[in-house]
Amino acid sequence: MESVSHEHRKFPPASAFVKRAHISGEDAYKALYSKSIQDPETFWAEAAEDLHWFNKWDSVLDTSDAPFFKWFDGSRTNLSYNCLDRHIEAGKGDKIAIHWEGEPGDTRDISYAQLHLEVCRFANAMKARGVKKGERVAIYLPMVPELAISVLACARIGAVHTVIFAGFSADSIRDRVLDSETRMVITGDGGYRRGKMLELKKIVDEGVADCACVKDVIVVKRGDDHPVDCPMQAGRDAWYHDLVADVSDVCPAEEMEAEDLLFLLYTSGTTGKPKGIMHTTAGYQVYSYLTSKYIFDLKNDDVYWCTADVGWITGHTYIVYGIMQNGVSQVIYEGAPNHPDEGRFWEIIEKYKVSIFYTAPTAIRAFMKWGDNWVTNKDLSSLRLLGTVGEPINPEAWIWYHKMIGSERCPIVDTWWQTETGGHMLTPMPGATATKPGCATVPFFGVEPVILTDEGEEVEAGILAIKKPWPGMLRGIYGDPQRYQDTYWCKWDGKYYFPGDGARRDEDGYIWILGRVDDVVNVSGHRIGTAELESVFVEHQDVAESAVVGIPHEIKGQGLIAFVTVIDGRAHDEPLRQELISMIDKGIGKFARPERILFSSDLPKTRSGKIMRRLLRDIAEGKELGNTTTLADPSVVEELQKQYLKA
Ligand code: WTA
Numbered sequence: 001m002e003s004v005s006h007e008h009r010k011f012p013p014a015s016a017f018v019k020r021a022h023i024s025g026e027d028a029y030k031a032l033y034s035k036s037i038q039d040p041e042t043f044w045a046e047a048a049e050d051l052h053w054f055n056k057w058d059s060v061l062d063t064s065d066a067p068f069f070k071w072f073d074g075s076r077t078n079l080s081y082n083c084l085d086r087h088i089e090a091g092k093g094d095k096i097a098i099h100w101e102g103e104p105g106d107t108r109d110i111s112y113a114q115l116h117l118e119v120c121r122f123a124n125a126m127k128a129r130g131v132k133k134g135e136r137v138a139i140y141l142p143m144v145p146e147l148a149i150s151v152l153a154c155a156r157i158g159a160v161h162t163v164i165f166a167g168f169s170a171d172s173i174r175d176r177v178l179d180s181e182t183r184m185v186i187t188g189d190g191g192y193r194r195g196k197m198l199e200l201k202k203i204v205d206e207g208v209a210d211c212a213c214v215k216d217v218i219v220v221k222r223g224d225d226h227p228v229d230c231p232m233q234a235g236r237d238a239w240y241h242d243l244v245a246d247v248s249d250v251c252p253a254e255e256m257e258a259e260d261l262l263f264l265l266y267t268s269g270t271t272g273k274p275k276g277i278m279h280t281t282a283g284y285q286v287y288s289y290l291t292s293k294y295i296f297d298l299k300n301d302d303v304y305w306c307t308a309d310v311g312w313i314t315g316h317t318y319i320v321y322g323i324m325q326n327g328v329s330q331v332i333y334e335g336a337p338n339h340p341d342e343g344r345f346w347e348i349i350e351k352y353k354v355s356i357f358y359t360a361p362t363a364i365r366a367f368m369k370w371g372d373n374w375v376t377n378k379d380l381s382s383l384r385l386l387g388t389v390g391e392p393i394n395p396e397a398w399i400w401y402h403k404m405i406g407s408e409r410c411p412i413v414d415t416w417w418q419t420e421t422g423g424h425m426l427t428p429m430p431g432a433t434a435t436k437p438g439c440a441t442v443p444f445f446g447v448e449p450v451i452l453t454d455e456g457e458e459v460e461a462g463i464l465a466i467k468k469p470w471p472g473m474l475r476g477i478y479g480d481p482q483r484y485q486d487t488y489w490c491k492w493d494g495k496y497y498f499p500g501d502g503a504r505r506d507e508d509g510y511i512w513i514l515g516r517v518d519d520v521v522n523v524s525g526h527r528i529g530t531a532e533l534e535s536v537f538v539e540h541q542d543v544a545e546s547a548v549v550g551i552p553h554e555i556k557g558q559g560l561i562a563f564v565t566v567i568d569g570r571a572h573d574e575p576l577r578q579e580l581i582s583m584i585d586k587g588i589g590k591f592a593r594p595e596r597i598l599f600s601s602d603l604p605k606t607r608s609g610k611i612m613r614r615l616l617r618d619i620a621e622g623k624e625l626g627n628t629t630t631l632a633d634p635s636v637v638e639e640l641q642k643q644y645l646k647a
Helices: 015-020 026-038 040-048 079-089 112-128 145-157 170-180 200-208 240-245 282-295 313-325 344-352 361-370 395-405 481-488 530-537 574-587 613-620 635-646
Strands: 059-062 070-073 096-101 107-111 136-140 160-163 182-188 191-193 196-198 216-220 237-239 261-267 275-280 303-306 329-333 356-359 385-389 412-415 449-452 461-466 501-505 511-516 520-523 526-529 543-553 557-566 596-600
Touching: 026 040, 040 059, 040 070, 040 282, 070 282, 079 112, 079 145, 079 282, 079 313, 096 112, 096 145, 107 112, 112 145, 112 240, 136 145, 136 170, 136 200, 145 160, 145 182, 145 261, 145 313, 160 170, 170 182, 170 200, 170 261, 170 275, 170 574, 182 200, 200 216, 216 240, 237 240, 261 313, 275 282, 282 313, 303 313, 303 344, 313 329, 329 344, 361 395, 361 557, 385 395, 395 412, 449 501, 461 511, 511 520, 520 543, 520 557, 526 530, 530 543, 530 557, 530 574, 543 613, 557 574, 557 613, 574 596, 596 635, 613 635
Parallel strands: 096 329, 136 160, 136 182, 160 261, 182 216, 216 237, 303 329, 303 356, 356 385, 385 412, 557 596
Antiparallel strands: 059 070, 096 107, 191 196, 261 275, 449 461, 461 501, 501 511, 520 526, 543 557
16 A cells, blocks of 8 residues: 555556547546536436447436436347347448467357357257246356357346356355356366366356256366266256257347346355345446447457456456447457466467457566566567556556556556446546556546545545446345345445445545455455355364454465464364365365464454454564554464464
8 A cells, every 4th residue: 555655657648549549638538527427317328329229218317216226217128139239230240259269279260240149049048948037047167158158148038147257166156056046057067277177067066966946057068179077967967069059040139128137246245145246237238338448448440358257247347248249359268377388468469469458467466477578579569558457456567567568558447346336437548547557547437436434524545435326336236135235335324335445536636446445355356255264264163263364465466364263172283274275165266265374272352352353464464563452362462473473
């Protein structure tokens, strides 16, 4: 945080970029922004006119049941129609939608017309298996084209997809499948990661073993040259390629109501139970379309590449829906950035002449560590715009990205947003905003941010809040409307949306994101609730209690440190540590492993029994300990600190 408070460098967009940009120059941004705030309904209605509607809306925004807002009520539309059919009707069917590259180097180029065909076929296959509008379908796939095809096929028939990132464990699949009462799971026999085949079907089998709601498991074959042991359960399991072999190519898009559920995406909060974030049709459609168009300044000849996984919101909005609605060509890459070597990403940019590149700060920090030589021998001259997402970017990484990747020519859009917001909220406008390293800068159209105290007073540095509803916002938490209201709207009596981030406004009015103000930690851009780890640890018979905190991490942005108290008689040893790590692997997934696990006989608590996380963070960051006089037993922290320094 200190590092960004002293950052005053400013980088205006190059005039060549400004000249061609959709939003050209600061005055243009300001004029459109003020229109979007003063008359949001006209602003959003005009944006929606670019898209296809079976039936137009009666009202743009309905606030009568706030915070259950309705957008474009009365309209009927379909996201897959707007991502596919619309471009074919406009004569762009032959344009490449996806340049796909597998980790081993296999490739597929898929035009919009072919993608449309594949989506229609798989949609028909799903219908033939009995999937109906409104039913939930879980998708647990590697980054193969069938992932995007499955998502779009669900949208086409009105099935609600819930994509589960393929790094999650069997237990996590079970929780999500049961919470959403999934009727079908789409998975693969495997997927490549750093030269190895991840065997996904086995994880799904374990995850859904006791889930009576699951009637079908559809399996995409990835392991053609790499035999994967993939037992198929008769009556339940079917190969994707068999199902699409004999169905019709014609599948009219379902006419969806504006507030029909489009997808659920589970994300972490402050309790042990992930939330099924609900996104609906029309508002998300318009918001994902418009943010993509303006923030990536998309043009017909662009080749776009977002390195996120479709398992996260970034992939939903900025690989599938927002990008495809804009009809551009994009690269989708299956594997790791350092396979077969650390130059892979730059090789892909060179090969496909990528013009827009969107990645996470954690990846940028890893590239910096791997050294400039991987970059300097590649031709990156096709790039014209860079973006980052998922966590704050430190100025040093920003400058490296700007110089090494962007040749000081490409604007960088540092986009702040969330699973809940559906799309970009704070971000530079690439042809208008002078950027500052590490700063998310200004609001997108229609977004009105304020910085508040807990009591709701406006301040320079405090808690970020959003004043008005916007079309891409979440519509609820699946099965738990009360939790939706409590989590996002109660903090300031329903007047503002509470995202859970701290922020500061600088002398230019720019907003700097200062990280989470709750117990959510951002590890390599993966959002993890500390309570999720804690609830896994306490399932161990020898664990009495645990507290997990986030600390700064050089590459990952943040890392997790776990403090665990163990019952008397159990040794604080390596075998116990291994048991706990394998419980995290099983309960959440390997990506949630803590950096360190520390054992102690007790945790620092106030006299009323509340764990003092602030002190645990101080210990984990190696800081001087603050005031310990309110502790019930001050010797507890001393013991922990000694242990921390020793290890
Ligand atoms: C953090 C990812 C600073 C933030 C799209 C937010 C960021 C959480 C940025 C959402 C950014 C995301 N600068 N912090 N540009 N982008 N965050 O739901 O804490 O996976 O609340 O959505 O990531 O994470 P989520």
